[in-house]
Every structure is written in structure tokens, then in C-alpha cells.
Amino acid sequence: MSEEQDFFDRILAEAPNARRASQGVLIESGNVLLHLTGVIKHSDLEGLSDDASFYASFCSREDIERIKKPKVLSDFLLQIRAEAIVDNPRLIRVFRKRKGNKKDWSLDEYYKSKFKESIYLKSLSKGNQKKLEKIPAGSAYLDNVNATCMKTVSGNIIAISESLENYLYFMNIFFYGDDFGLDQADTFSAYLIAQRIMAGHESYDFDLDSRGELPTHFEDFLQSLTNLQYQFILGHEYAHHLLGHLNDSRLFKEDLSIMLNAYQGDMKIQHYKYSHKLEYDADWHAIKNIKGNSLYKGDIANAAFLTLMYFETSRLILDYTNPMRGSIHSSHPSPTDRILKLRSRLNNKRGFSREQLENNIEYLTKYTDHFLKEYLAFNFDSFEKYGSVYLPNYKKKLLLDRVEF
Structure with a gap:
């Protein structure tokens, strides 16, 4: 038995109001609930x-x-x-x-x-690999559902929000759920979870409290697709480096708390913001820079299109919930504009056709409009309530926080 477990067992034996938690023990005293999760030795x-x-x-x-x-x-x-x-x-x-x-x-x-960098980096030319190999990049739990390039005293780093990965995963469930036989209640819930993640209302505890256990064949598809979308986002950030977009005139200095949920420190960060043209160029070069693998190029192109289509749904919802957003995101062109610009620059044999894209954009826009008028208009408080939404046919029991997970 570990020292930590022995410590918890003694508390459970000696404290009358103690009970076992999923991690450690809970001790109730009046209106106070103390959660001891572990032991640290001085x-x-x-x-x-x-x-x-x-x-x-x-x-x-x-x-x-x-x-x-x-x-x-x-x-x-x-x-x-x-x-x-x-x-x-x-x-x-x-x-x-x-x-x-x-x-x-x-x-x-x-x-x-x-870190999922190896596939993308290995697809680049040796020269570009060498230029990028010393740039630290990967996931972090940024509060913003985004990826960003930050400048430090030693150089630039790239951080991709884990929330962005979760967002894409649930949007993929929504978009492809019908193809895999999911009930409409589950695809709607997946859409709702994704939009709550984007808006900052869904709890960041997917490791602790899964929203539903999907069939293995669908889960494998989702992981593969979300990984491709991650590769595109990484490639987009790498493209800014390779294209020389990291000019100090584009640096913005902000409190780190703007980007990290619940952060209470006073650190400052500097990150880059780009013009519309530079965003278009980074989208295009994220795919153009891939060498000698046409199939992978097409997969990354479609991953890019899906990602940007999903962003368009969230843009509509965030504009609805916060009409004053206005110029906050004016540095980025609209996701639809990015899709059409990218489609016009790609080989016509690669990725979704313009007709397919227009049909998908129309479908997603109509679905989002229906969501706004028929759901959000009447459920605004529940949409913004912090917590968890489940896929109803894949997780039917509401679990008790800290006790069951």
C-alpha cells in the first residue's frame, strides 16, 4: 500500500464525515466540502x-x-x-x-x-523541416479555442488549445454522426457540446467525465479526422513562420489571464495577429508546403475545409450571444471567405469541390439558424450554464462530480 493511500485510509477511519472520492477523500463540515486529492512531501x-x-x-x-x-x-x-x-x-x-x-x-x-507533429513535419521539404525543427509547438489548455504563436525572450513558440481539439471532435460527431447511425438527439447534443466549448461554458473535464462512449469504428474515424484537422492548424501556424509573417509590428501584448482559464498570475504574453491576406496565405501554404504525398494533401485540404466550416457556425452563434464582439475578430477574415479563397487556389482534383462546399455551408448555416431560433432563443440560461452535456444514448446516467469522477 502506498503512503498516500495509507494516509487516506487513516482519514476515512478517523474522520466521521469523510468519504472516499474518485481521487482521494471528501470531508464535509457544515457548508464546507474539503477535497483532499493527494499528498506532497516537503x-x-x-x-x-x-x-x-x-x-x-x-x-x-x-x-x-x-x-x-x-x-x-x-x-x-x-x-x-x-x-x-x-x-x-x-x-x-x-x-x-x-x-x-x-x-x-x-x-x-x-x-x-x-504531440501530433511528426506526420506533418515529415511531409515537408528537408529545408522547411530544418527551419521549423527548433520551434516548440503542441497542445496546451488555453482558454481560447484557438491556436497562437507567442513571442518569448528566446524566440517563438506555438500553442494549440486542447479545447480546440475537443471542439473539433464533437463537431465531427455532429457532422458525421448520421453516416454512422447516430440518433438525432446525439448529433444535436454533440453540436451543443461543441458550441458550449467554443463559448467557454462546457467543463474541461473530458478525461474525467466522458460525454459518451461511442462505437469503436466511429471513435477510430473521429480520432483520425480530428488528428488531420490538428495537422492543418499546426501547418497554418508553421506557414506563418515560413512566410516571414512574424514581424514585431504585428505583436500584441496581453495579460496571460486572457488566454488561460482561472489563471491568477500577472504574467504577460506577446502574440501575433495577421491581416486577411496573411491568413489566406497561411491557409494555402499549410497545404502547398506538403511535398510528394497527394493523398495526404487532399486529406489535409478537406480537414481545413471542415474546420473552417465549423468555425463559421460558431461565428454565427457568438455574434448572436455577444452582438458587441464587432471588431474583436476583425483581424481574421470570415471562415467562409477563407474556404472560398482556399478552394480557388487548390488543384481542382484535391479536396471537396466548390459545389460540395457550398452545399455543406448552406446545410450548416441553416442548421445553425434553426439552432438559434428554435433552441438558443428559449434556452439561453442553460446554454451558458457551466457544466457538462452528455450524448443521451451513449451516457444515460448523470455522474456525481468528485464522487464518481
């Missing part, structure tokens, strides 16, 4: 900064040393990843779940093992 943190204990449940000692005193470029991406988690109790629980019982766990190694 000896393991000896010589580290006073706040090291906040990171210890999801970082190794080496991670913490690099986060507190970043020296090389990859340390800054690790720092962003850690700061996204440290002030968010739910994300700490997510990463404790990811960590499991691994004694050699490292946040940095976890993200390295999950």
Missing part, C-alpha cells in the same frame, strides 16, 4: 521556490525547475502549459488522472508523447 520540494507545491501534483521536480527559471525555448512552452493548469482545480484533477500511478511522470514528457 522533502521532494527541498530547494525549490515557495510556490513549488502548487505544481507538484502534476509536474516532476525537473518540470518545476524549468517552469520557474526557463532557459531554453521549450521551457517557455512548458511554462504556458503549467500555468494553464495550476490555478484551475478541475484541470489539476484532469492531469492527476492522466498521471495515474506513474512514478516517472513528467508534464513535459506527457505532452511530447501526445
